[in-house]
Amino acid sequence: MSDYNLSHLDELEAEGIYVLREVAAQFERPSILFSGGKDSICVTHLARKAFAPARIPMPLVHIDTGHNFPETMQFRDDLVKELGVQLIVGSVQDLIDCGEVTEESGFNASRNRIQTPTLINTIEAHQFDACCGGARRDEEKARAKERFFSHRDDFSQWDPKNQRPELWDLYNGKHQPGEHFRVFPLNNWTELDIWNYILRENIAIPSLYFAHEREVVRRNGQILAHSEYLNLRPDEKPETMQVRFRTLGDLTITGAVESDADTLEKIIGEVAAARKTERGGRMDDKRSQSAMEDRKKEGYF
Amino acid sequence: MAQGLLRFITAGSVDDGKSTLIGRLLYDSKTIFEDQLESIEQASVQRGTDGADLSLLTDGLRAEREQGITIDVAYRYFATPERKFIIADAPGHIQYTRNMVTGASTADLAIILVDARSGLLEQTHRHSFIAHLLGIKHMVVCVNKMDLVDWSEERYNEIVDAFRSFSSRLDIPDIKFIPISALQGDNVVDRSENTAWYEGSTLLHHLEHVHVAADRNLQDCRFPVQYVIRPQTDANRDFRGYAGRVAGGVFKVGDEVVALPSGLSSKVTSIAIGDTKVDKAFPPQSVVMTLADDIDLSRGDMVVRQNNQPESMQDIDARICWLSEQPMRPGTRFELRHTSREAKVVVKEVVYKLDINTLHRKEDDLEIGMNDIARVRIRTASPMLVDDYRRNRTTGSFILVDPGTRLTVAAGVVYT
Numbered sequence A: 001m002s003d004y005n006l007s008h009l010d011e012l013e014a015e016g017i018y019v020l021r022e023v024a025a026q027f028e029r030p031s032i033l034f035s036g037g038k039d040s041i042c043v044t045h046l047a048r049k050a051f052a053p054a055r056i057p058m059p060l061v062h063i064d065t066g067h068n069f070p071e072t073m074q075f076r077d078d079l080v081k082e083l084g085v086q087l088i089v090g091s092v093q094d095l096i097d098c099g100e101v102t103e104e105s106g107f108n109a110s111r112n113r114i115q116t117p118t119l120i121n122t123i124e125a126h127q128f129d130a131c132c133g134g135a136r137r138d139e140e141k142a143r144a145k146e147r148f149f150s151h152r153d154d155f156s157q158w159d160p161k162n163q164r165p166e167l168w169d170l171y172n173g174k175h176q177p178g179e180h181f182r183v184f185p186l187n188n189w190t191e192l193d194i195w196n197y198i199l200r201e202n203i204a205i206p207s208l209y210f211a212h213e214r215e216v217v218r219r220n221g222q223i224l225a226h227s228e229y230l231n232l233r234p235d236e237k238p239e240t241m242q243v244r245f246r247t248l249g250d251l252t253i254t255g256a257v258e259s260d261a262d263t264l265e266k267i268i269g270e271v272a273a274a275r276k277t278e279r280g281g282r283m284d285d286k287r288s289q290s291a292m293e294d295r296k297k298e299g300y301f
Numbered sequence B: 001m002a003q004g005l006l007r008f009i010t011a012g013s014v015d016d017g018k019s020t021l022i023g024r025l026l027y028d029s030k031t032i033f034e035d036q037l038e039s040i041e042q043a044s045v046q047r048g049t050d051g052a053d054l055s056l057l058t059d060g061l062r063a064e065r066e067q068g069i070t071i072d073v074a075y076r077y078f079a080t081p082e083r084k085f086i087i088a089d090a091p092g093h094i095q096y097t098r099n100m101v102t103g104a105s106t107a108d109l110a111i112i113l114v115d116a117r118s119g120l121l122e123q124t125h126r127h128s129f130i131a132h133l134l135g136i137k138h139m140v141v142c143v144n145k146m147d148l149v150d151w152s153e154e155r156y157n158e159i160v161d162a163f164r165s166f167s168s169r170l171d172i173p174d175i176k177f178i179p180i181s182a183l184q185g186d187n188v189v190d191r192s193e194n195t196a197w198y199e200g201s202t203l204l205h206h207l208e209h210v211h212v213a214a215d216r217n218l219q220d221c222r223f224p225v226q227y228v229i230r231p232q233t234d235a236n237r238d239f240r241g242y243a244g245r246v247a248g249g250v251f252k253v254g255d256e257v258v259a260l261p262s263g264l265s266s267k268v269t270s271i272a273i274g275d276t277k278v279d280k281a282f283p284p285q286s287v288v289m290t291l292a293d294d295i296d297l298s299r300g301d302m303v304v305r306q307n308n309q310p311e312s313m314q315d316i317d318a319r320i321c322w323l324s325e326q327p328m329r330p331g332t333r334f335e336l337r338h339t340s341r342e343a344k345v346v347v348k349e350v351v352y353k354l355d356i357n358t359l360h361r362k363e364d365d366l367e368i369g370m371n372d373i374a375r376v377r378i379r380t381a382s383p384m385l386v387d388d389y390r391r392n393r394t395t396g397s398f399i400l401v402d403p404g405t406r407l408t409v410a411a412g413v414v415y416t
Helices: A008-026 A038-051 A070-083 A091-095 A114-124 A142-143 A191-201 A266-273 A293-298 B018-028 B034-047 B062-066 B094-105 B122-133 B151-169 B203-207
Strands: A030-033 A060-066 A087-091 A130-132 A149-152 A180-183 A212-219 A222-225 A239-246 A255-258 B005-012 B072-078 B083-091 B109-115 B138-144 B172-178 B225-231 B243-245 B256-260 B265-273 B276-278 B286-291 B301-305 B313-320 B331-339 B341-355 B360-362 B371-387 B397-401 B407-412
Touching: A008 A038, A008 A130, A008 A191, A008 B225, A030 A038, A030 A212, A030 A293, A038 A191, A060 A070, A060 A091, A060 A114, A070 B062, A087 A091, A087 A114, A091 A114, A091 B276, A142 B072, A191 A266, A222 A255, A239 B005, A239 B265, A266 B331, B005 B018, B005 B094, B005 B122, B018 B072, B018 B083, B018 B109, B083 B203, B083 B407, B094 B109, B094 B313, B109 B122, B122 B151, B122 B256, B138 B151, B151 B172, B172 B203, B172 B341, B331 B371, B371 B407
Parallel strands: A030 A060, A030 A130, A060 A087, A130 A180, B005 B083, B005 B109, B109 B138, B138 B172
Antiparallel strands: A149 A180, A212 A222, A212 A239, A239 A255, B072 B083, B225 B243, B243 B286, B256 B265, B256 B301, B265 B276, B265 B286, B313 B371, B313 B407, B331 B341, B331 B397, B341 B360, B341 B371, B397 B407
């Protein structure tokens, strides 16, 4: 009997692979949104397993805020080369340069919000009808109700009150021209599942996730990486600390945590004992109770 | 770590203590984080409620927080050293039947909450029936608010007896009863000192140990082909693999198999998950299978065994739950999605509509609107390879898609 019991990671993997194959089968122009973070790395790993021994039959799409950790960019380029897949970059800087979006200014300025028009532009330019991403339901309360196939209208908007019912594993990807789907193969994973899976599968991740010494700035209870993109207040002074990142987003808003976890095992121990969610370190979610829901409705990932 | 996975559904309204129970499970398993608690405490103060209102944790959408109701299925996660759990938290009111049907479709187990003071209500019957209709084999009836009936064993037994007599009409083989107080935590995670007369396990202990692997059909081999993998690279020029998720039975390398609908036979030459070769595949694994012969086989087809095949039928007897706000118009054509196959269909006849509170069949009022459950006869444009839903939840289920709006308008289960 026990021969036919699967571990929960096996079940989650089987589900994620199934979802990615549905995407390849149901859509004309699918893609994988790749941020260089651990979640999109896991989606890419699942895609590799889903289509082996063939190449992943969809391009990776990176929405580049221009405020990147150099380590992430190197990692991205190496992975794309290894997989032999196409990389498409949507550049926030390009949109700023041609005047389509205006950058926020001030000390808490962030390019988070203008990622959305960049993403929408990229989707339209390449006529993607499905974009797979690494978002998970456990990340944030507005995401707890996400579908696997999440419908977006032709303005890329999400209508949370009018979502398609999703039953069994029957995913309905039918859409009108101009509409598209965001697809979330990792919906049922938690942060701990991701880390345990990375360990089990021996998946390479950017070095930023491991504890390292870094020049940082403390702001509003957060620890931000010091970089040329961060505007320092007069009273702020960079200091060197032993930190690691729990998520990798835009350099200017992604908070680090003090940590000496320099191996996957230590990270798993830390995550299991953590009393704050991983997005607890993200300034972008702290703006209001429904900050995430509002951004998602506009087309944010 | 060899933790398994248990998916369960909780249905009910705020008054039942459902949110309190979920909050208790999440809190006692240390799944609620400081920033989440901080955020709901802040919101509770703003709304003037006493203490942290745990329902704010599950009601994630702005409209839900404003109206104080749950309008959609929310998924919650927690884990213990024994198991990982996925909770489908569905609203309990009759106008959200479709949401409960959605949550129940993927659940192994259903938790039914009964208020010890009021006993079985209409909604207890409704929720139990939906669990039965969606093929859930395990049910836990939590007799809640036992503190408000002085932990009376007699009252508890009355409710157990009443539920047993009602549930004998339903096909749910495993029903467990537990006296609890979700508010105070009795028998949820820790054993209660107030119920010395109760000898069973706590709710969490039961959830950790209930055996659900046997619910998967390991007898009837069913492999719906989802995607054909043809690398066309120098290293794998002639490779042709069939990707899919095993829907039933155990496939082994060397097995003689038959491809449907072509009826051509071949032999399984390899099974792989990613780059790893395995010697067998079973539900719910996603694998790639290669066959000895180059036969006609593509998405929507099914690999089975010669002596055990699904029914090939064009006239389907089904129970459907109508999900759309637009009522069903008789004679409308739909697109049916079943495993990896699609077909044009028409609903030929509504046999009866069910009053899901009383389980009475209504044969004079056959208009189907949102949340209605009905027995229908469907005619498909091409033969479908189906099993009875009670035997296989994957090959026995389908959805109907409106060809105009492209929306999912109905969910159905097949009775053969």
